[in-house]
Amino acid sequence: MIDLRDTTKKYDDGPPALAGVTLSVAAGECVAILGHSGSGKSTLLNLIAGLDKPSSGTVTVDGTRVDQLGEAGSARYRRARVGMIFQFFNLLDDLTVVDNVMVPAQLAGMGKGEARRRAVELLDRLGIDRHAQAYPQRLSGGQRQRVAVARALMNKPALLLADEPTGALDSSSAEDVRRLLLDLNSEGQTIVLVTHDVQLAASTARRTIELVDGAVERDVVNRGGGAGLAARTPLTSSAGETR
Template sequence: MTNAPMIELRDTTKKYDDGPPALAGVTLSVAAGECVAILGHSGSGKSTLLNLIAGLDKPSSGTVTVDGTRVDQLGEADSARYRRASIGMVFQFFNLLDDLTVLDNVMVPAQLAGMGKREAQRRAVDLLGSLDIDRHAKTYPQRLSGGQRQRVAVARALMNDPALLLADEPTGALDSSSAEDVRELLLELNSDGQTILLVTHDVQLAASTAGRTIELVDGSVARDVVNPAGGATVNSSAGAVR
């Protein structure tokens, strides 16, 4: 683990109009190998924070640095390359392509990044095996359960070996059994060293999955606490809000 944070925001503000800012002077950092939950109600700034880190939006002021890259300074083309190379994203509603098989869905990010088909297929098969979903490689997503589709989505997110996994309400559309399955999967990934930013409104999911919880209220950090019983990696100092 390096000394430099995986994610670092400094005095980061995002305004969309003349109203209150969606993010208001947020300063925080996340160390490599941490699993950190971003908690907050609708309108708290969670989605804005996620979009800034993913390079999908630009701050009005302040800086956003991820894995040594000043994301706030990237142009459109460089932002797309940054997401392909450094970011894996998992969404509440999976965002799988129904006209592609599970295997083909997982291969998409690698092919967009220019990986050869044979190499991409080999990596996709390995990922599906490691996530215990390989038996469904030739199945179409609509024939899978919600939990199985989320495992496919995680495999797709990991396809380009991203430095950072962003999970946006990953259990929000799942029943309790499937949600627990995904929670355990996130714990396993974190224990293997994957840095994870988990965005959720579920207090229990945050406490049991992440080593640290950052709560946003009206665009500001209201709380930043270590979860002693949560996460595979707990780092109380490297990621503290400064």
């Protein structure tokens, strides 16, 4: 699903944000990209999403050379292949919940009726259909993140990218989102979870890739389904860090 080969990204004359990274993610995997602030996590995510271009090396996602796409091609690629979940939801406050979920499908050219039917199905699946006509600011953080997940799934993406999806949530809401990601992955959804939270990575992903100073420091496969991974990595929990 994802294949990076000797991928480097430099923004200025300083050290590279990403330094010669080679890694792959298979279809159906849930992989956590772990690292402290400045480790290169966001840069890696942006390259996979086609939001940025590498300085050298290649980025291939679902058979598409993302690093070779122009601006229009990158936009089409994201609409068709990638769903994105953000730490602060990025919902449109002047649209209802169902209208927020419909946005990606309408941008992709889906008819309004068909888009509404799919949005309602997703909201029902995620247990928030009763809020379809509400506005995002009336919902809890956990509910807003479920809306964001529904929006990300709207175009049936091959790849789901989650950038600190529980970072702005209380512990109860964070657990709900964690379980939702596990459920989606169990159904075959490929997920790349970017976080600096060791416990979230350990309990959600089957595999964790740790970045340090833009390079892959460790790539751990956890055949136990996530349990116990935290005990095998020297990173400390981010519970005390500002999010």
